[in-house]
Amino acid sequence: MKVIGFSGYSGSGKTTLVEQLIPLLRAAGHRVSVVKHAHHDFDIDQPGKDSYRHRQAGAFEIVIASDRRLAKIREYEQLAEPTVHQLIAELVDCDWVLVEGFKHADLPKIEVWRAATGKQANYPTDPFIVAIATDSADQLPEPTSRPLLDLNDPAAAAAFLLADASRYDYQPPAIP
Numbered sequence: 001m002k003v004i005g006f007s008g009y010s011g012s013g014k015t016t017l018v019e020q021l022i023p024l025l026r027a028a029g030h031r032v033s034v035v036k037h038a039h040h041d042f043d044i045d046q047p048g049k050d051s052y053r054h055r056q057a058g059a060f061e062i063v064i065a066s067d068r069r070l071a072k073i074r075e076y077e078q079l080a081e082p083t084v085h086q087l088i089a090e091l092v093d094c095d096w097v098l099v100e101g102f103k104h105a106d107l108p109k110i111e112v113w114r115a116a117t118g119k120q121a122n123y124p125t126d127p128f129i130v131a132i133a134t135d136s137a138d139q140l141p142e143p144t145s146r147p148l149l150d151l152n153d154p155a156a157a158a159a160f161l162l163a164d165a166s167r168y169d170y171q172p173p174a175i176p
Contacts (some may be wrong), residue, residue: 002168003111004086004161009119012112013151017133018098020154028162030095031045035087036100045073047168085172096161097170108168112151115139130167133157155156 006014018034022081025032046051051062055075062073070088088097099105103122111129113121115136123129124142133149134140140148149157161168 001091001097001169002161002165003086003099003107003170004168005084005102005105005128006112006114006133007101007103007105007109007122008114009117009171011117012119013135014100014112015076017110017112017151017154017157018069018100021098021158023098024155024158025161028158031093032096032098035084035091035097035099035102037064037084044071045072046151048107056104057100070130088170089172096168106173107170110149113140114151131160 006018008014022032022034022121025116026142034035045055051064051073054062054089055073055084060075064071064073070171084099084102084107088099091097099107099109102111102147106128109126110131110133111121111123111126111138113119113123113132115134121132123132123144125141129146130147131147132140132144133151135151137150147160149160
């Protein structure tokens, strides 16, 4: 399994880039999964549905399945922030895992950066950033030797990943 993260601030274009990369990697014959960091109190359940009712009744986990999909909902009893590695471990076998968010994760990442957001870039201080996808390369805050990818050319980003795919082979951290 290969893992690549996409980091950047809200509004930088991470979701759009990941969304565009999925069909490109699939067209190249790869099975793709996504791990996405969400903010605080999100919900995939709807009031009145059985799974919602079970969760409201106090179930720790609910697994919902049909002949087309499966969803698992885990309700933490106390605030808990799972690590990206714990979430990757939840996945079934695939070729690529695209990780959106988790900007401080210890895995290879492409930073998605737009000057228009007014946010700082993280590549100067993050050794895990392997490339920068941007629509404003001429406005980068610091020179870099990292590859620059055109944020508006997802095919080039897919080609970049596939050209050196073994670089992204996932090695889970050692358990102490």
